[in-house]
Amino acid sequence: MAFIRAAYVYAPYLPKVTEEDLRILTHINIAFGLVKDGRITVDHNKQYFVELDRIRKIKPKIKIVLSVGGWGAGGFSEAASTDEGCRLFAQSAAEIQREFCLDGIDIDWEYPAIDEAGITAIPEDRENFTRMLAYLREELDNCKAFDGGRCILTIAAGAGKYFPDQSCHLPVINEILDFVSLMTYDLAKFDGYTGHHTNVYDPDSDDPRFAWGGASTVEYFHEKGLPYDKMVYGAAFYSRRFNGVENKNNGLHQPAEVLNLYGPGFTDLHDNYIDKNGWTRYWDDTAKSPWLFNGTDFITYEDEQSIAEKCEYIKKKGILGIMYWEHSCDETRKLLATIGKGLAD
Numbered sequence: 001m002a003f004i005r006a007a008y009v010y011a012p013y014l015p016k017v018t019e020e021d022l023r024i025l026t027h028i029n030i031a032f033g034l035v036k037d038g039r040i041t042v043d044h045n046k047q048y049f050v051e052l053d054r055i056r057k058i059k060p061k062i063k064i065v066l067s068v069g070g071w072g073a074g075g076f077s078e079a080a081s082t083d084e085g086c087r088l089f090a091q092s093a094a095e096i097q098r099e100f101c102l103d104g105i106d107i108d109w110e111y112p113a114i115d116e117a118g119i120t121a122i123p124e125d126r127e128n129f130t131r132m133l134a135y136l137r138e139e140l141d142n143c144k145a146f147d148g149g150r151c152i153l154t155i156a157a158g159a160g161k162y163f164p165d166q167s168c169h170l171p172v173i174n175e176i177l178d179f180v181s182l183m184t185y186d187l188a189k190f191d192g193y194t195g196h197h198t199n200v201y202d203p204d205s206d207d208p209r210f211a212w213g214g215a216s217t218v219e220y221f222h223e224k225g226l227p228y229d230k231m232v233y234g235a236a237f238y239s240r241r242f243n244g245v246e247n248k249n250n251g252l253h254q255p256a257e258v259l260n261l262y263g264p265g266f267t268d269l270h271d272n273y274i275d276k277n278g279w280t281r282y283w284d285d286t287a288k289s290p291w292l293f294n295g296t297d298f299i300t301y302e303d304e305q306s307i308a309e310k311c312e313y314i315k316k317k318g319i320l321g322i323m324y325w326e327h328s329c330d331e332t333r334k335l336l337a338t339i340g341k342g343l344a345d
Helices: 011-016 019-024 046-058 076-080 083-100 125-140 162-167 170-174 214-223 266-272 304-317 334-342
Strands: 004-010 027-036 039-041 063-069 104-108 152-158 179-183 231-236 238-245 256-265 280-284 289-293 298-300 321-325
Touching (some): 011 027, 011 046, 019 334, 039 083, 046 063, 063 152, 125 152, 125 170, 162 214, 179 214, 231 304, 304 321, 321 334
Parallel strands (some): 004 321, 027 063, 104 152, 231 321
Antiparallel strands (some): 238 256
């Protein structure tokens, strides 16, 4: 099986994508296009698109996709609220597709009908999202990808019950999309306790607050109408940190005073944290996830062992592949190398 191995890459980091990276990667999702006045724009990042020629000279078959949105990026609800808005949005996507000869568009609306990120959200977003994707599919079908083939259309989906229940109709959009990238990270809750943020399986705990992992996401999305072979599983190259943690159970599932801060990226973790400077690495063999604890602070993160476990799970379930957020977080390239080994063609 030819697995998808996709990197979300901040546009300013495109010059640092190496030949070694490209030997492993099959897809690059450029982060991000934004929605302004109902249209997609890349004006804020346009200067970095000159890197696409260099990347394609190294690997002509790489799929380069523009990801639109991201956490806190609005404009989607307003654009999707009318047929004319959907048409304008889709036409702007096609214009960018043609201008840069991309391979498609990825929509990272966080989230339709849910205002958690502080953007406009209305209950009608769920229906409007489907309509917007249908317009996008039609417009992109009138374009050509870099290799002359069909442009791909994907979305990034929040890894909880809320997304299929409130944000979209999975059986319908499954017919429109090439695949769905599951953001199987940020799973730790903001409920006063530490927890894994990108674990493969549910932890061994009777407390329902901790009973959710990436595998639970996969099964719920499948139950709601998304085939396994239309899923791409998410990995995190960044960490989450909790401070003021009670010194019990090595910090896992303990009360914390400061919750769910963004923690170091893997480069910094590798250089300064993992079994260094007072931090000790622990492993949850049920959840297949590591964590760090120094007696007062807790970091939940991803490493080579957890990535390898994700690759095994992907192969076992017949999932299409893996994606990760975000490429610049690991300059050691150890995590990407693990993906390359675990999901080799």
